[in-house]
Amino acid sequence: MNKPKIVWLNFSVFLITFLVAAIAVPYRAITHGFDTTELVVALCCFIYCGMSITAGYHRLWSHKTYQAHASLRFIFALGGAFALQNSILHWASDHRVHHKHVDNNDKDPYSAKKGFWYSHIGWMLREYQAHRYANYDNTRDLQKDPIVMWQHKNYLLLTILMNFGVPILFGLWHGDIISSLLLVGFLRLVLSHHTTFFINSLAHIWGKQTYTERNTARDNGFLAFLTFGEGYHNYHHIFENDYRNGIRWWQFDPTKWLIKGCEFLKLTSKLRTYPDDKIEKARLAMVLKRSQKKLLSHPNAEQMREKLQQEYDLLIARINDYYDVRKKLLASRRDKLIADVESSELAAQYQEFKQHLAEQQQHFQRLLTQLA
Known part of the structure; x- marks a missing residue:
């Protein structure tokens, strides 16, 4: 079987930049050294490139998770060119196909099921889907x-x-063009490339499937650190139109913080999120599924499975009650339908359902602990 033609431009760019970063940069560090200013500027440029991809190419343009002022879009457009990952139009087109046909080896541009090398960089080295290259429908x-x-x-x-x-x-201003080209140019570019590529490769094979097993995407906190929050990839693949990837307060997602921070500056607006109850139900469904698998070897498997299902159903019912009354309470506050909502019957009901939900969560967690 004949392999698709090599894309020599891509091949050359990836090879040359990698060799310079792997050989020339360490040699320069040993023989000449880099000062703090050069290292800081290189890091800042790396962050600028990364955030232009995550906040701009990905969450803004590919998924339309929020709206951005023209000035911010312009900054991201320049940063995307700096990151050298193709134009916004081409990148977003590829990414939308990826989400629509994730793990489909014939349609997903960088299907993880074709292996780490292919999903990481191999898909860009040959004309695997040349028929799509100029199709931006x-x-x-x-x-x-x-x-x-x-x-x-x-x-x-x-x-x-x-x-x-x-x-x-920067080199002219700082007085060392060679060091600047090596650090701010080559090393920064190689790091920008491969940390971003990790989301297509490592984030589909390493981590937890917290919310769904319908695709290979994983949640990985370490990758989130390297990719400005993109490592919570299992969440993203089931809730792709959420401007957040790390939804917990403790999850590292500087892209989310940037988007939210810019909202206070009137640079972003209409930030999209998914309902908390929908997210929690997706997580609990996976907890139930894994727990049921563990019960296959349990001596009282059928009895324990029934008990687990009952506790799960009760927990889902409590979640429905709690979020339903919470929505009503928020609507009452927003529309001012109740004069003193804090002392109203609705507020009391909200606190009651909140307590019931907490108790049911404790029951369910105790049962899971027994099964562990």
């Missing part, structure tokens, strides 16, 4: 954004200006 909404189309039409020029212009200008 799934991004017609983005084609109405003048910044997206400006970047797409001028992408090559912008990548040259950003990837050579920024390091050279």
Whole structure:
């Protein structure tokens, strides 16, 4: 079977940048050294590139999880060119196909089921889906954004200006062009590439399937640290239109914090989230499924399975009651339908259901502990 043609431009870029970063950067560090300013600027550029991909390419343009002011979109467009991961239009088109056909080896551009190498970088080295390369029918909404189309039409020029212009200008100002090109140019680019690529590869094979087993995506806190919050990938693949990936307060998701912070500056708006009860039900469904599997070897499997199902059904009922009354309470506050909602019957009912839910959660957790 003949393999698709090699994309020599991509092959050359990935190989040359990697070799320079792996050989020239350590050699320069040993023979010349890098100062603190150079390291800090390289880190800042790495963060800028990464956040332009996560907050811009991914959550803004690919999934429309929020709206952004033109100035912020322009900043992200430049950062995306700096990250050298193709134009917004092309990147978003690929990513939407990935979500629509995740793990389908014939349609998913970077299907994890074709192996780590393929999903990480191999899919870009050969013309595996050349018939799609110029088909942007799934991004017609983005084609109405003048910044997206400006970047797409001028992408090559912008990548040259950003990837050579920024390091050279900094090098001229700081007095060391070679170190700047190596750190801010090559090393930063290689790190930007491969940390982003980890989401297509590692995040589909390493971590927990917290919310669904319908696809290979995993939640991984370590990858979230490397990718500005994108590592909570199992959550993202079931709730893709949420502007958050890490939904817990303790989960590392600086992209979420950036988007939310910009809302206070009037730079972002209409931040989209999923209902808490829907998220919790998805998590509990996975807990139930795993617990049922553990019971297969239990001596009283059938009896324990029935008890587990009963506790689960009661917990879901409590969740429905709690979130239903909470919605009514919030609506009452918003619409001012009750004069003093804090002392109203609805507020009392809310506290009662909240207590019932907490008690049922404790019952369910105790049962799970017994099964462990």
